Amino acid sequence: MKVLYIAGVGRSGSTLLERMLGALPGAVNAGELNAIFSRVVPQDQRCGCEQPISRCRFWTAVGEEAFGGWGAVSARMAELQPRVVRQRHVPRLATGVAPAAYLRDLDEYLDAHDRLYRAIAAVSGAEVVVDASKSTAQLFALRRVPDLDLRILHLVRDPRGVAHSWGKQGIRKPQSRTGDAMGTYSPPRLAALWTALELECSVLAASSPRTAHVRYEDLVDRPRATLRQALGEVGLPADEGDLVHVGRRSVVLGRSHGVAGSRTRFVAGHIALRPDDAWRSAMPTGARRVVTALTLPQLIGHGYVGRRHVAGRAA
Numbered sequence: 001m002k003v004l005y006i007a008g009v010g011r012s013g014s015t016l017l018e019r020m021l022g023a024l025p026g027a028v029n030a031g032e033l034n035a036i037f038s039r040v041v042p043q044d045q046r047c048g049c050e051q052p053i054s055r056c057r058f059w060t061a062v063g064e065e066a067f068g069g070w071g072a073v074s075a076r077m078a079e080l081q082p083r084v085v086r087q088r089h090v091p092r093l094a095t096g097v098a099p100a101a102y103l104r105d106l107d108e109y110l111d112a113h114d115r116l117y118r119a120i121a122a123v124s125g126a127e128v129v130v131d132a133s134k135s136t137a138q139l140f141a142l143r144r145v146p147d148l149d150l151r152i153l154h155l156v157r158d159p160r161g162v163a164h165s166w167g168k169q170g171i172r173k174p175q176s177r178t179g180d181a182m183g184t185y186s187p188p189r190l191a192a193l194w195t196a197l198e199l200e201c202s203v204l205a206a207s208s209p210r211t212a213h214v215r216y217e218d219l220v221d222r223p224r225a226t227l228r229q230a231l232g233e234v235g236l237p238a239d240e241g242d243l244v245h246v247g248r249r250s251v252v253l254g255r256s257h258g259v260a261g262s263r264t265r266f267v268a269g270h271i272a273l274r275p276d277d278a279w280r281s282a283m284p285t286g287a288r289r290v291v292t293a294l295t296l297p298q299l300i301g302h303g304y305v306g307r308r309h310v311a312g313r314a315a
């Protein structure tokens with residue numbers, strides 16, 4: 001069993017990437033597994049199959065296989081998670097230098113995730129479990145699980161597009177059954193967070209041999225070539241026949257049992273791929289300048305400024 005973990009910042013197209021990967025032969029996309037104990041199970045959120053998680057046969061079987069049911073483990077993990085995998089604990093998670101009580105809690109948390117992955121593989125029959133959690137803290141933690149074969153896709157999107165998306169007010173969480181709104185960040189705050197998370201992704205990539213970088217803009221512009229290259233780089237090569245669901249600028253996706261994520265979770269069938277670049281015309285100049293200034297080294301590093309941009313647009 002292998003885990004293909006999508007790392008990066010939210011609103012970068014990870015739900016789409018996760019579902020494209022989950023449609024590969026031998027793979028299953030599970031969604032954002034770092035939300036399963038904290039939100040998905042306790043709030044009985046909707047699964048990608050449209051059913052509330054408590055009525056989804058797949059997740060009921062996974063819960064039984066991993067823990068003998070979700071009841072007790074979910075509450076315990078929801079209590080442990082904010083204590084052990086916070087962003088501020090990344091130095092501890094990276095080095096393993098931490099108080100003994102913390103490491104005991106971490107081991108318990110990681111044991112549950114190890115069981116979860118193995119149960120997802122067993123119930124689905126897949127060899128590759130795609131986890132779109134994105135969280136770098138979660139990924140630093142997962143690297144401590146013995147014998148977990150972890151492959152990393154570092155997904156990046158132009159931070160000005162990410163900031164524009166996080167600035168929108170009043171967007172409802174698509175899987176929530178109570179209609180609560182998605183969080184927001186101001187452009188400077190998002191830019192600072194994005195920069196910190198990108199730095200952590202770079203550290204993870206540099207120290208993990210099976211890592212690939214995927215730009216959102218390339219994924220929607222040249223999906224087939226982008227996926228093939230990334231899969232090759234993480235040691236999971238795909239041939240043309242494995243990518244029959246991916247067209248030149250479109251993808252055909254069935255429903256999945258992925259949890260959490262964006263609105264695209266619930267779109268099925270033939271999906272046209274278009275870059276979401278509304279920020280280019282809709283983002284206020286001041287906000288755009290702030291984000292550009294704060295993220296400039298990485299903007300250059302990822303090729304968003306300073307050389308020809310995707311699809312011929314200059315940044």
Ligand SMILES: [Zn+2]
Pocket residue numbers: 047048049050051056057058059256257258
């Ligand atoms: Zn389901």
